[in-house]
Amino acid sequence: DQQVKQNSPSLSVQEGRISILNCDYTNSMFDYFLWYKKYPAEGPTFLISISSIKDKNEDGRFTVFLNKSAKHLSLHIVPSQPGDSAVYFCAAISSGTYKYIFGTGTRLKVLA
Amino acid sequence: NAGVTQTPKFQVLKTGQSMTLQCAQDMNHEYMSWYRQDPGMGLRLIHYSVGAGITDQGEVPNGYNVSRSTTEDFPLRLLSAAPSQTSVYFCASSYRDGRDTEAFFGQGTRLTVV
Numbered sequence: 335d336q337q338v339k340q341n342s343p344s345l346s347v348q349e350g351r352i353s354i355l356n357c358d359y360t361n362s363m364f365d366y367f368l369w370y371k372k373y374p375a376e377g378p379t380f381l382i383s384i385s386s387i388k389d390k391n392e393d394g395r396f397t398v399f400l401n402k403s404a405k406h407l408s409l410h411i412v413p414s415q416p417g418d419s420a421v422y423f424c425a426a427i428s429s430g431t432y433k434y435i436f437g438t439g440t441r442l443k444v445l446a
Numbered sequence: 447n448a449g450v451t452q453t454p455k456f457q458v459l460k461t462g463q464s465m466t467l468q469c470a471q472d473m474n475h476e477y478m479s480w481y482r483q484d485p486g487m488g489l490r491l492i493h494y495s496v497g498a499g500i501t502d503q504g505e506v507p508n509g510y511n512v513s514r515s516t517t518e519d520f521p522l523r524l525l526s527a528a529p530s531q532t533s534v535y536f537c538a539s540s541y542r543d544g545r546d547t548e549a550f551f552g553q554g555t556r557l558t559v560v
Contacts (some may be wrong), residue, residue, distance in 0.1 A: 344488070366546075366547055379551070383548070387545070425489075427547055432494065433494060434479070436488045436546070438487060439489075
């Protein structure tokens with residue numbers, strides 16, 4: 335039973351265009367969502383997060399949108415840069431807990 | 447500030463051997479966890495701890511043991527290595543402050559069981 339799903343294993347985008355990475359979840363108890371970025375041979379690093387009481391959070395080129403009724407979140411990267419090429423994981427956590435549940439990841443390739 | 451330190455970075459084991467993957471954090475976080483990353487499977491939780499002396503199982507705990515005697519250290523033990531345990535292992539520590547939370551990951555240990 336996969337509670338957090340990233341249905342696109344890979345995505346290719348031209349440099350300067352928008353990258354949109356999607357994530358769906360099934361557990362309505364999740365109250366905080368995070369995106370992590372992972373380069374080869376490195377550990378995942380935190381990118382951006384959003385609380386369930388918000389529907390949007392921005393940090394520079396990165397924006398996360400949350401649609402609670404659809405149990406869907408997305409990460410927008412504008413403009414995309416070659417250095418953004420990495421695997422992106424979404425993660426969710428329930429209120430009062432410490433357990434992160436991760437999706438399977440989406441490999442983003444930004445073409446120069 | 448080192449963050450989360452994992453050792454070793456690489457390891458090759460023979461089937462049936464045992465070993466311990468080390469993890470240490472210097473951020474005084476209560477919560478620590480171990481994940482394995484396999485192609486197409488994302489990051490799957492093996493074991494976690496919410497404080498010294500307290501551990502619990504995650505999604506894929508079989509074949510692994512953990513203990514948490516100090517806040518800083520959270521070692522992962524493979525009791526009798528199997529080829530199915532070939533994977534990349536990540537240790538993480540995190541905080542929770544109301545709704546706010548973030549997990550910090552180590553660099554990973556690439557384990558091959560032959």
